[in-house]
Amino acid sequence: MIRFLDIHKINKPYEEFFQQKLKEVMDKGWYILGKEVTLFEENFADFCGSRHCIGVGNGLDALTLIFKAYIQLGRLEKGDEIIVPANTYIASILAILQADLVPVLVEPKLESYNIDPNLIAASITTRTKAILAVHLYGQLADMSAISSITKKNNLLLIEDAAQAHGAQNTQGFKAGNLSDASGFSFYPGKNLGALGDGGAVTTNDDALAQLVASLRNYGSEAKYHNEFIGFNSRLDEIQAAFLNVKLPDLYLDNEKRKVIANRYLSEIVNPKIVLPEFNGGSHHVFHLFVIRTENRDNLQHYLKESGIETLIHYPIPPHKQNALSAWNKLSFPITEKIHREVISIPISPVMMMDEVDFVIKILNAY
Numbered sequence: 001m002i003r004f005l006d007i008h009k010i011n012k013p014y015e016e017f018f019q020q021k022l023k024e025v026m027d028k029g030w031y032i033l034g035k036e037v038t039l040f041e042e043n044f045a046d047f048c049g050s051r052h053c054i055g056v057g058n059g060l061d062a063l064t065l066i067f068k069a070y071i072q073l074g075r076l077e078k079g080d081e082i083i084v085p086a087n088t089y090i091a092s093i094l095a096i097l098q099a100d101l102v103p104v105l106v107e108p109k110l111e112s113y114n115i116d117p118n119l120i121a122a123s124i125t126t127r128t129k130a131i132l133a134v135h136l137y138g139q140l141a142d143m144s145a146i147s148s149i150t151k152k153n154n155l156l157l158i159e160d161a162a163q164a165h166g167a168q169n170t171q172g173f174k175a176g177n178l179s180d181a182s183g184f185s186f187y188p189g190k191n192l193g194a195l196g197d198g199g200a201v202t203t204n205d206d207a208l209a210q211l212v213a214s215l216r217n218y219g220s221e222a223k224y225h226n227e228f229i230g231f232n233s234r235l236d237e238i239q240a241a242f243l244n245v246k247l248p249d250l251y252l253d254n255e256k257r258k259v260i261a262n263r264y265l266s267e268i269v270n271p272k273i274v275l276p277e278f279n280g281g282s283h284h285v286f287h288l289f290v291i292r293t294e295n296r297d298n299l300q301h302y303l304k305e306s307g308i309e310t311l312i313h314y315p316i317p318p319h320k321q322n323a324l325s326a327w328n329k330l331s332f333p334i335t336e337k338i339h340r341e342v343i344s345i346p347i348s349p350v351m352m353m354d355e356v357d358f359v360i361k362i363l364n365a366y
C-alpha cells in the first residue's frame with residue numbers, strides 16, 4: 001500500500017535529535033515560553049523574511065489571535081465583514097467567527113482552487129474591513145491582484161499560510177511576508193510539522209506583534225499584570241525544540257515535493273483527470289497534490305484497490321456544514337464542484353520514485 005502521507009517516516013530520521021532536545025529541555029526544567037520558543041520565533045521569522053514571529057498553540061489560534069489583536073488595536077470591530085474563499089478549510093472561517101467578525105464567502109477559481117480576485121470587488125461593502133487570503137494546498141493566492149484591492153479599499157490583508165510554509169513569489173517574498181499578518185500551523189501533517197499541535201503568527205507590524213505575544217499569554221506582558229482579556233495559546237517549548245530541529249530541512253523538503261509534483265504534472269496524461277494549475281517557480285510548495293475527476297468516488301475506489309491511499313480535501317464545503325446551518329441554503333457552484341470532484345494523491349518528501357512511477361502508471365491506466 002502506498003500511504004497517503006507517512007508521517008512516521010518523515011519524523012524517524014530526527015529521532016535522535018528530538019531525544020537530545022527533550023533532554024536539554026528537561027535538564028533546564030523550563031517548559032513554557034523558554035529559549036526554544038524564542039529561538040524558533042527568530043528562526044521562523046528569518047525563514048519567512050518577516051520582522052516578527054510569535055509562536056502560538058495552533059493554526060486556528062494564530063488566525064483568531066490576529067483578528068482579536070486587530071480588534072484590540074481598533075482596526076477591526078465586532079460585526080466587520082472579512083472576505084474569505086468559500087472553499088477553504090473550515091478553520092479559516094472559524095477564526096473569523098471566534099473573533100465575532102462576519103465571514104463573507106467568495107468563490108475560488110476552478111483551476112487554481114484559490115480565491116478569484118475578479119469576484120472580490122462585488123462582495124465589498126461598507127462593512128468590509130479585511131481579506132483573509134488562503135494559500136490553499138500550498139500555492140500562493142494571487143497576492144498582487146488581492147493586495148491592489150486591499151490598498152484601493154483600505155482593507156487589512158491577512159494570510160492563512162497554514163499549508164504554504166516556504167511558498168515564494170516571483171520577487172522572492174515568502175508566504176508569511178505578503179500581507180499585514182499571517183497565520184501558520186505546525187500540525188503534524190503540514191509541510192513543517194511538529195509532533196503535536198503548534199502554530200505561529202508572522203508580521204512586520206511591531207504593535208500587532210507585541211499584542212499577539214500578550215494575548216497568547218493571558219493578555220499579560222509582565223507576570224500577573226494583565227493588560228488585555230487574553231488567552232492561553234502558547235507554542236509548547238518541546239514542540240518548538242522539535243521544530244528547530246526540522247526547520248533547516250524545510251527548503252529541501254519542499255523541493256522534493258516539487259520534483260514529484262512536476263512528474264505528476266508532466267506524466268499523468270488521462271482525459272478523465274484534471275491536473276491542478278501550477279504557476280511555476282516556487283509559488284507552490286505542494287502541501288497537497290489535488291486532482292479532479294467527474295466520478296471521484298469511483299477513482300478513489302480504483303486507487304484503493306490498486307494499493308494507493310488517497311484523501312479528499314475536503315468532502316463538505318464550509319457553507320454545507322451542520323455547524324454553519326444558516327448558510328446551508330447558499331449556493332457556491334464552483335466551490336461545490338470542487339468539493340464533489342477533488343481527490344488528493346500521495347505526495348511527500350519521503351515518497352520514493354518507484355512509488356511515484358506506480359501512481360502515475362495506475363492513474364494513466366484508469
Ligand SMILES: *Cc1c(COP(=O)(O)O)cnc(C)c1O
Pocket residue numbers: 058059060061088089091092134160162163184185186187197198199
Ligand atoms: C491546518 C489548517 C488550519 C488550522 O491549523 P491547526 O493547527 O490545525 O489549528 C487553518 N487553515 C488551513 C488552510 C489549514 O490547512
